[in-house]
Amino acid sequence: MGLKQEDVAKSLGIPRSALSNVEAGTRKVGAIELSRLAKLYLRPLTWFTGEDTGIGLVLPKEVAHVARAAATLSRRDRQELARFAEFLKSRARGKGGSDGR
Template identity: 65%
Template sequence: MNDQPAGFAAEPDRQTLGERLRIAREYVGLKQDDVARHLSIPRSALSHIEAGQRRVDALELARMAKLYQRPVSWFTGEQNPPEAELPEEVAHVARAAASLSSQDRQELARFADFLKSRAKTRVATDG
């Protein structure tokens, strides 16, 4: 299902799209096998997409965007990657939280709110 002859270099835009898809997949902690099953495509097809060697149709892109919790515009380069805006330790927490249950993520959010309010209290008492 490769759209290009063997040994032919991938188009830069397709490579960029593939790289963003790979980054997003890894960011949410999914394996290629997981995504391929979700899309009902062979894992090798997903590998070719991420390498920029296979075209992605609009429906596949929309399903991956939903799965990866990103707008389609992020994959097409119309938005900057969120990882570029986050410190590494925050990105790490986000990746770790992606594998938690919904209940555990809610608890993590409450704990983050607690830490923010505690920090505000410290600033108010120190200032």
């Protein structure tokens, strides 16, 4: 959404350094903060907990884990992860199977 850390921190009512710790996974998010995040990003609470993928399907447990891990990566690293996923899909197509074997 193009928001700066400072803007998000103000919206949550926490210092920017605390938001940085949330992003790094070293600080937990309280219920009120989570509710404010949901409003700020126009998402349901379940989207932040991994219960709602936002696209109407349930992800397998290992895929949801990868998605949560990817959310902590930099934008550049997420783009690299997306390219790697595309590579794996094309490799699987080239081998005639969808399981990558």
